[in-house]
Amino acid sequence: SQQGEEDPQALSIQEGENATMNCSYKTSINNLQWYRQNSGRGLVHLILIRSNEREKHSGRLRVTLDTSKKSSSLLITASRAADTASYFCATNWGFNKFYFGSGTKLNVKP
Amino acid sequence: DTEVTQTPKHLVMGMTNKKSLKCEQHMGHRAMYWYKQKAKKPPELMFVYSYEKLSINESVPSRFSPECPNSSLLNLHLHALQPEDSALYLCASSQPMSGHYNEQFFGPGTRLTVL
Numbered sequence: 001s002q003q004g005e006e007d008p009q010a011l012s013i014q015e016g017e018n019a020t021m022n023c024s025y026k027t028s029i030n031n032l033q034w035y036r037q038n039s040g041r042g043l044v045h046l047i048l049i050r051s052n053e054r055e056k057h058s059g060r061l062r063v064t065l066d067t068s069k070k071s072s073s074l075l076i077t078a079s080r081a082a083d084t085a086s087y088f089c090a091t092n093w094g095f096n097k098f099y100f101g102s103g104t105k106l107n108v109k110p
Numbered sequence: 111d112t113e114v115t116q117t118p119k120h121l122v123m124g125m126t127n128k129k130s131l132k133c134e135q136h137m138g139h140r141a142m143y144w145y146k147q148k149a150k151k152p153p154e155l156m157f158v159y160s161y162e163k164l165s166i167n168e169s170v171p172s173r174f175s176p177e178c179p180n181s182s183l184l185n186l187h188l189h190a191l192q193p194e195d196s197a198l199y200l201c202a203s204s205q206p207m208s209g210h211y212n213e214q215f216f217g218p219g220t221r222l223t224v225l
Contacts, residue, residue: 033213042114042200042216043153088152090214096141096160096206098214100152 004089004101012107019076021104023089024069032065033090034074035100043088046074081110116201116217124225125191131220133184133201142184143214144176145200153200159184191224198222 004025013019023032031050035043049056049065049072056063062075076083089101114135123129133142141160145153158166159178167176173195175187184201198221202214 031212035216040198040219040221042218043202043214045213045215048213092212095165096158096204097166098143098155100154103152 006101114217131186135203139203143202147198
């Protein structure tokens with residue numbers, strides 16, 4: 001299966017701490033994206049990193065991509081209670097296929 | 111307008127019913143997607159329409175029938191569903207750039223319960 005694995009499955013931190021979640025995938029990709037989902041709602045796109053990029057920043061988010069290891073990480077710095085959500089990586093491969101990783105449930109305690 | 115809308119928000123149907131889910135976007139995107147998401151699981155790709163043509167069907171049972179009447183609308187027709195089809199159904203759209211499809215914009219989903 002192309003679906004990736006994410007770890008940890010769940011992460012609980014205090015407000016102000018950094019949160020790191022990891023994603024691994026199986027085949028060559030065009031790009032990798034990270035999404036956030038609040039409980040039972042639609043997904044919100046956070047950041048996209050192309051296969052020829054190694055690192056990307058957007059506000060408090062930092063994403064890295066290692067295509068040799070087929071892995072990516074998402075770092076959220078100075079977390080806030082509002083960051084509490086599930087986070088999914090999604091790989092874009094082929095022409096327009098997207099596959100989502102298993103997700104990390106982040107709980108940020110105030 | 112950067113919004114994808116889905117109707118209805120909630121749907122309860124019996125196994126003999128026929129119903130439809132609707133999705134609409136006005137961002138000019140030329141790819142639209144249906145995903146199924148079970149509780150505590152990631153979204154699973156069901157169908158992809160590219161330039162109003164079905165380009166991907168991820169071996170979805172025929173009781174799910176997608177339709178793309180125009181570039182802004184996407185429907186999912188449901189017939190003779192099973193209780194295990196109960197899930198959150200998500201619609202998304204994206205716009206191709208440099209030959210690849212990029213970020214997807216998701217609707218809020220339709221929560222489907224099959225009795």
